[in-house]
Amino acid sequence: MSRQEPVKIAPAEGKLGVLIPGIGAVSTTFIAGVEAIKQGLALPVGSLTQMATIRLGKRTEGRSPYIRDFVPLAGLNDLVFGGWDIYEDTAFEAAKNAAVLETALLEQVREPLSALKPMKAVFEQEYVKRITGPNVKTEGTKFDKAQALIEDIRNFKSETGASRLVMVWCGSTEVFHRSSEVHQSLASFEEAMKRNDPEIAPSQIYAYASLMSGVPFANGAPNLTHDIPVLLDLARERNIPICGKDFKTGQTFMKTLLAPGLKSRMLGVHGWFSTNILGNRDGEVLEDPGSFKSKEETKLSVLDQILQPDLYPDLYAKLYHAVRINYYPPRGDSKEGWDNIDIFGWLGYPMQIKIDFLCRDSILAAPLVLDLVLFLDLAQRAGMKGIQEWLSFYFKAPMTAPGLYPEHDIFIQLMKLKNTLRWMRGEDLITHLGLEYYD
Numbered sequence: 064m065s066r067q068e069p070v071k072i073a074p075a076e077g078k079l080g081v082l083i084p085g086i087g088a089v090s091t092t093f094i095a096g097v098e099a100i101k102q103g104l105a106l107p108v109g110s111l112t113q114m115a116t117i118r119l120g121k122r123t124e125g126r127s128p129y130i131r132d133f134v135p136l137a138g139l140n141d142l143v144f145g146g147w148d149i150y151e152d153t154a155f156e157a158a159k160n161a162a163v164l165e166t167a168l169l170e171q172v173r174e175p176l177s178a179l180k181p182m183k184a185v186f187e188q189e190y191v192k193r194i195t196g197p198n199v200k201t202e203g204t205k206f207d208k209a210q211a212l213i214e215d216i217r218n219f220k221s222e223t224g225a226s227r228l229v230m231v232w233c234g235s236t237e238v239f240h241r242s243s244e245v246h247q248s249l250a251s252f253e254e255a256m257k258r259n260d261p262e263i264a265p266s267q268i269y270a271y272a273s274l275m276s277g278v279p280f281a282n283g284a285p286n287l288t289h290d291i292p293v294l295l296d297l298a299r300e301r302n303i304p305i306c307g308k309d310f311k312t313g314q315t316f317m318k319t320l321l322a323p324g325l326k327s328r329m330l331g332v333h334g335w336f337s338t339n340i341l342g343n344r345d346g347e348v349l350e351d352p353g354s355f356k357s358k359e360e361t362k363l364s365v366l367d368q369i370l371q372p373d374l375y376p377d378l379y380a381k382l383y384h385a386v387r388i389n390y391y392p393p394r395g396d397s398k399e400g401w402d403n404i405d406i407f408g409w410l411g412y413p414m415q416i417k418i419d420f421l422c423r424d425s426i427l428a429a430p431l432v433l434d435l436v437l438f439l440d441l442a443q444r445a446g447m448k449g450i451q452e453w454l455s456f457y458f459k460a461p462m463t464a465p466g467l468y469p470e471h472d473i474f475i476q477l478m479k480l481k482n483t484l485r486w487m488r489g490e491d492l493i494t495h496l497g498l499e500y501y502d
C-alpha cells in the first residue's frame with residue numbers, strides 16, 4: 064500500500080485539562096496513578112500510549128518506535144484534572160473510600176488528590192437509584208444546569224490555564240433508556256431541557272455542555288448519553304471527536320479475546336454463562352434493575368457480533384448467552400468473574416472451558432481512561448470529528464456510524480487503532496499480506 068500524505072496535527076502545546084463527571088473508583092485510580100507515575104513510583108502498565116510500540120514498514124526494517132514517540136501526544140506532566148460528583152469528598156478521600164490503591168501509595172499523592180474538590184453535579188435520582196449525595200446543582204431547569212456546567216468548564220480552563228480540554232464520563236451507570244423524539248435535533252433537545260423533560264438524562268447534559276464548549280467527550284459507562292442524533296450531529300458540525308461506550312475491562316475483555324479464537328478455528332459454542340460478584344459502589348448501583356439493563360445490553364451484544372450466527376448457523380445459532388452481576392460487599396473493587404463456556408468440536412463432540420478471573424476493576428480501567436484522554440486530544444488536534452471508531456478497542460459497545468455494525472474482535476480493533484496512527488503520520492498501512500518477503 065502506498066504512503067499517504069501525513070495528516071496535519073497541531074502540536075500538543077500547553078496543559079491538557081481532563082474533566083471527569085464521577086470522582087469515584089475508576090477516576091481516582093486513574094488520577095492517583097498518573098500522579099504516582101509522574102513521581103516515578105510505578106509503571107503505566109496497561110496503557111498503549113505509554114508502553115506500546117508500533118511497527119512501521121516491513122518486518123525487515125526494524126522500525127518499532129513507542130507510540131508516544133511516533134504521534135505527538137500530551138505528556139503526563141501536562142495533565143490537569145477536575146471533575147464533578149454528588150459527594151463532596153476530595154479525590155483523595157474518594158480514593159481512600161474506593162480502597163483500590165494502598166494507603167501508602169495514596170499518601171504519596173495526597174497533595175494533588177486533595178486539591179481536587181468535585182464541582183456540584185447535575186444529578187437525577189430517577190437515573191441512578193441507589194445513591195444520593197449533597198453536592199448537586201439544584202437551581203433552575205435542565206437547560207440552566209447545562210449552562211452552569213458550561214460555566215464550570217470555562218472557569219476550570221481559565222483557573223488551570225489549560226490550552227485544551229477532554230471530558231470522560233466516569234459517573235455511575237444510568238438506567239436504560241432509548242433515543243426518543245426529544246433527542247433528534249438541537250431545537251427539540253434544548254426545548255426539552257427547558258421544560259425538564261424526563262427523557263434528558265444527566266449524562267446527556269454533561270455531553271451537551273462538553274460539545275457546546277468544543278470539548279471532546281468519551282463515555283466510559285453503558286448509558287445512552289451522546290449516542291443520540293442531536294449530539295452526534297453536534298460533534299460533527301463542531302469538529303469534535305467523541306467515542307464510547309462502556310470501558311472494556313474484565314469479563315468482556317476476556318470474551319473478546321477468546322471468542323475470536325474459537326471462531327477462527329470454526330469451533331462451535333452451545334452456551335456462554337457469565338457471572339460476577341463485586342462489592343464497590345458501581346456494584347451497588349448495578350443492583351438496580353434499570354442500571355443493570357444498560358450494562359446487560361452492552362455485555363450481551365459482544366458475542367453475537369463476533370460469532371456471526373447468521374453466517375455460521377451450525378456453530379452459533381443456538382448459543383445461549385447469559386450475564387449476571389451480583390453486588391457482594393466483602394470483595395470491594397476486587398471483582399471475581401466466572402465464565403462457563405460449552406463448546407463443541409469435530410463431529411459435534413462437547414468440551415468445556417472455565418474462566419475464573421480474579422481481577423481489579425479500576426486497575427484495569429485506569430489505563431484505558433489515560434489512553435482515551437490522550438488519543439481524543441490527538442484526534443482533535445488532527446482535525447478528526449464525530450465518532451472515533453478506531454478507539455473501539457477500549458469499549459464494550461463501540462459507537463459506530465448509523466447502520467454500521469460495531470467491530471468487537473479486539474485484534475481487529477487493535478489493528479485498526481494502529482493503522483489509524485500510521486495513516487495520521489503518512490506511514491504504510493500494514494495489511495499482513497507479506498508476499499514481498501518471498502519474491
Ligand SMILES: NC(=O)c1ccc[n+]([C@@H]2O[C@H](COP(=O)([O-])OP(=O)(O)OC[C@H]3O[C@@H](n4cnc5c(N)ncnc54)[C@H](O)[C@@H]3O)[C@@H](O)[C@H]2O)c1
Pocket residue numbers: 084085086087088089090147148149150161184185186187191194196232233234235236237265266283284285309310311312313343344345348424425427428
Ligand atoms: N471499573 C471498570 O472496570 C468499569 C468498566 C466499564 C465501565 N465502568 C463504568 O465506569 C463508571 C465508574 O465506575 P466506578 O467503579 O468508578 O464507579 P463509582 O461508583 O466508584 O464512581 C462513580 C461516581 O459517579 C458519581 N456520580 C453518579 N452520578 C453522577 C452525576 N450525574 N454527576 C457526577 N457524578 C456522578 C457517583 O457519586 C460516584 O462517585 C460506572 O458507570 C461503571 O459502570 C467501569
